[in-house]
Amino acid sequence: MSTDMSKAMWEALADSPNVMLGLTGNNDHSEPMRVQLDKDANSEFWFYTTTTNRVAKGGPAMVQFSSKGHDLFACISGTLVPETRPEIIDKYWSKPVSAWYEKGKDDPSLLMMRMELKDAEIWTADPSIKGMFKLFTGKQIDPDEMGDHARVNV
Numbered sequence: 717m718s719t720d721m722s723k724a725m726w727e728a729l730a731d732s733p734n735v736m737l738g739l740t741g742n743n744d745h746s747e748p749m750r751v752q753l754d755k756d757a758n759s760e761f762w763f764y765t766t767t768t769n770r771v772a773k774g775g776p777a778m779v780q781f782s783s784k785g786h787d788l789f790a791c792i793s794g795t796l797v798p799e800t801r802p803e804i805i806d807k808y809w810s811k812p813v814s815a816w817y818e819k820g821k822d823d824p825s826l827l828m829m830r831m832e833l834k835d836a837e838i839w840t841a842d843p844s845i846k847g848m849f850k851l852f853t854g855k856q857i858d859p860d861e862m863g864d865h866a867r868v869n870v
Contacts (some may be wrong), residue, residue, distance in 0.1 A: 721838045722870065725790050728783035729753060729761075736780040737763065737771060737831075739796070744770050746780060752808040759833050759870055762799055764813050766825040771796055777831060792836040792870065799828040833870040 729735075730753055738746030747770070752762040765771060774796040781790045799805065805828050809821060817823035 721840065722836070724788055724840065725781075725836060725838050726753075726758065728788045729781060729790075730755075732784045738778060739771055739773070740776045740778055740793070746778070747771075751779075754807075760794075761831055761833070762804065762808060763796075763829045763831070764808070764816065765827050765829055766816075767827045768825065769827070771829060772827055774798060774829060779831065787841045789839045789841070790836050792831075792833060794831045794833040794870075796829045796831050799830040804828065804830075835869050 729751060733751040733753060735749055735751055736746040737749040738744060749763045749765070749771075752764070754761070763771075771777065777794060777796045779790075779792040779794075781788075781792065783789070805821065805826075808828075814820050817826050
């Protein structure tokens with residue numbers, strides 16, 4: 717089951733790569749970011765940001781994600797580190813990314829961060845008929861009647 721859920725998480729992220737990102741161990745709120753995914757890299761992903769952004773210092777971080785259809789939710793932990801490889805910065809550069817940086821890839825505020833993934837907790841919302849009946853009638857619901865849940869290493 718956890719392999720299927722992990723695959724479902726990656727597919728949902730590819731379909732809608734917008735997440736909430738925050739460093740752990742502080743009181744800063746998470747903020748919306750767009751993940752840069754590599755179909756062959758299932759243990760890391762990237763974010764373009766700025767040198768003054770609250771996540772620029774890096775360190776332990778968490779990403780919260782909800783799929784387009786709100787039928788899959790994930791919380792992914794890992795470590796944010798600066799990405800300095802020019803080939804990676806170039807690989808994901810696009811017109812939408814360049815719109816954020818006045819001087820393009822030469823902008824002194826440009827910073828790319830790599831999130832080295834540790835693990836994820838994934839939930840799917842796929843209620844059974846019994847679960848839906850209980851939900852609409854106000855009866856006590858067993859969490860297993862509303863979907864699946866797994867902890868996976870990534």
